[in-house]
Amino acid sequence: MKRRLFSIGAVLALAAGAVAVVIAAPSAVAAQAAAPDINVANVQAHLTQFNTIATQNGGHRRAGSAGYTASVNYVKGKLEAAGYTVTLQDCTTCTYRSNNLIADWPGGPADDVIMFGAHLDGVSAGPGINDNASGSAALLENALALAAANPTMVKHVRFGWWTDEEQGLNGSEFYVNNLTATQKSAIKGYYNFDMVASTNGGYFINRITSTTAAPLKAYWDSLNLAPEENVEGQGRSDDYSFQQGGIPTSGYATGASANKTSAQATKWGGTAGADYDPCYHASCDNTNNISATHLNRSADGIAHAVWTAVGTGVPGSPTVANPGSKTGTVGTAASLQLSASGGTAPYTWSATGLPTGLSVSTSGLISGTPSAVGTYNVTATATDSAGKTGSATFTWTISTAPPPGCSGTNGTDVAIPDNTTVNSTITIAGCTGTASATSTVEVHIRHTYIGDLVVSLVAPDGTAYVLHNKTGSGTDNLDKTYTVNVSSETANGTWTLRVQDVASNDIGTIDTWTLNLGGTTPPPGCAGTNGNDIAIPDNTTVNSTIAISGCTGTASATSKAEVHIKHTYISDLVVSLVAPDGTAYVLHNKTGSGTDNIDQTYTVNLSSETRNGTWTLRVQDTASQDVGTIDTWTLTL
Structure with a gap:
């Protein structure tokens, strides 16, 4: 797994020489034959071989090195002997030029492919046995088990071992970028396996609630493991390249350098407060840095996914x-x-x-x-x-419904091509006077990279109000309600949602948007705003307060906390609303991966709380290297 601090650059130019392949991925097909029990001793034997390769080649298997080439040759030899069609793809844009290895098992329709992958390279600091010989070895043994069983294939299956992942997911990105549109659409899903045997590990699944993740989750659920979303790994392994290509993804991980929580230690065992992998990117990442239990459960879960997703000749779910x-x-x-x-x-x-x-x-x-x-x-x-x-x-x-005549919705889809500006309009009539200072714009845009977008509300007189300005990096889709002060604008007229795509490689659609010019007026005395900037240093808790007085009774079950925080890595943050009696309501809990800034309105059930008193927005920064500021927040009770 690559380090969090690595910033993925602009998409690299496609290079000639990439192998033309047709891939596809998982639909929810249920297998009729039981998946095999993968022998963990066989997986460990592969790990021993990778460790020996590192020892014989300067102590590592970094992409482009002799150790990496020997690793590729080892996997290639095993697969070809089992009957796979193996292709080496020269990654000409990788930091360390070297090969991806692609292996196709015969059978199944070429336009309906499931793909399973892991990065084969490591860092130069050590042998890279958990990161990521563990995922590569578990994948290799599963490929050999599939060949040995030789089932009738409802779908085509392809395995991939990626180079240059540690330098920024370069090998898998090169592979995806060199697919034609037809080849890309053939891939119905991609499963990724990165660090699946951490010694203080947990049980994490990428996009755990997705349809693609269902077979992975079903197997670990059958062991009563109660897996969790792989928050630490978001955007840091090769599934991200496929996700950016519009391909459904999932995968297993057991944790890298983040700390195991006390709740996780109670659930899974291990040491609370310690790293999942104490040898992450270190010289001690050798065969002693492997949990056989996690490795076994991961390898068997991969088998369940292979047999479930690929099918055995009987129509599935x-x-x-x-x-x-x-x-x-x-x-x-x-x-x-x-x-x-x-x-x-x-x-x-x-x-x-x-x-x-x-x-x-x-x-x-x-x-x-x-x-x-x-x-x-x-x-x-x-x-x-x-x-x-x-x-x-x-x-x-x-x-709730806005004032009559002062709102509208446009649900007509508008395509957003690359490097293009598109518009969607709503005509307001029958509203009196000017718009509200708390007008709202609810926007739903489907797009595979919202960091490419500038989204503005354009008033009838041509004044533009920027709602979203190229934030969110590689996050998919924009589903958000913005509060905009358009009190200087006449309400009636044609309002425009203008969407500018300012970069290549990702496209999308305006799905629907709703404009409400009536705004919302809270009961007198039952709302407040604190606009004083408060710095958020690393590993520190800070507070911002709003005192409510002149309000009667208890707060609403649909109270609102509108929060605006500037921060360069919002998954470092835990944000809570603390009531006057000290009760804390968590609004944001270390989600969002490397996304910048929080600009969101949270609905909170505060019906058990007395309205009057001092309310606190508490922000906890739980990690190093990224800082920020509480910009402003508004509480409406």
Whole structure:
């Protein structure tokens, strides 16, 4: 796994000589044959060989080195002997020019491929046995087990071992960037395995709630491991390259240099407060730095994913198309048709967690009129005629209706090509006077790299209000409500959402946006703002307070905390709202990976709290190297 401090640069220019391959990835196909039990002794034998290779070649297997070349040759020899078609791809743009290794097992449709991968290189400080001979060896033994079983393939399977990961995911990025559009669309999913045998490890899954992750999670759930999202690894391993290429991803990890929490130590064993891997990127990352238990559970989980995702000749489970985040208002009718593919049609539908007032028909039509405000976590499930199921989970936020005539929605999709400016308009009529100082713009944009985007609200007189300005780095999609002071603007007229794509390689779509010029007016005395800047140093807790007085009774169950924090790595932060009685409500808990800044409004149930008193925004910086500032925050009770 590459270090967090490495900043991935602009996408490298495509080089000639890349091998033309057709790949694909996982749909939710259920295997009919049981996955084999991967012999962990065989995986450990591969690790011993990688350790010997490092010892014989200067103590490491860094990309471009003799140790790396010997590692490639070892894997290549094993795979070719088992019957794989092996291709070496020369990564001409890598920091250390060297080969990716691609191995295809015969069988399965060329336009329906599942891919499994791990980086084969290490750092120059040591043999790189946990990072990442562990993922490479577990993957190799699984490939050999598939060859030995030689099942009938419903899908095509491909394995990849990547070079130059430690220098910035360069090998996998080169591979993905050299795929044609047809080859890329053939990949239905990619599974990544990086550091799967940490000695003080946990059990982490990339994108754990995704459909792609389902077979990985199902296996670890069967062992009662209660896996968690791989927060530490977000954007730091080769799944990120595939994710940026629009390919669904997941994978296993057991932890790198982050510390195991006390809750994790209670759940999984090990030492709280210590690194998951005490030899991360160090000379001691040798065969003594391996947890056989974690290695065994990871290797067997990979086998379960291979057999589940690839299939064995029998149609599998349906895959439900995720409709993305949905919004609505109390009293306004809503409708959404669900869809699925795969399995054996026809499908029968059910759903849990729907907004109050909505229901789903057996044909998959969600309809009704929302009657209660809130954010609902909806799980839609399709059951096919063979009794197999697939599901998708999404959020549906219901808000109160704005003043009549002062709001509008445009749900027409508008494509966002590379290096292009596009517009979507809403015409407001029947509203009186000027717009509110707390007007809101709810934006839903599908895009694979929101750091490419500048998004502005343009008033009828041409004045532009910038909502989003190339932040978020490689984060997918923009689903956010912005509060904008447009009190100098006449409400009626044509308002425009202008989206500028300022870079190449990533495209998207304006999905829907809603403009509410009526704003919101809290009860007198029941809101406050603190705009004083407060510095957030490393590994420090700071506070910002708002005193509420003149308000009666208890706070609302839908109280709002609008938070604006400038920070260069928001996953270092824990942000809490602390009530006058000392009760803390966590708003943000070390999520967001390397994203800059928090600009978000949180809905909090504070109905048990007395409104009057001093409320505190508490910000805890839990790591080194990134600092920031509390810019402003507003509390509405």
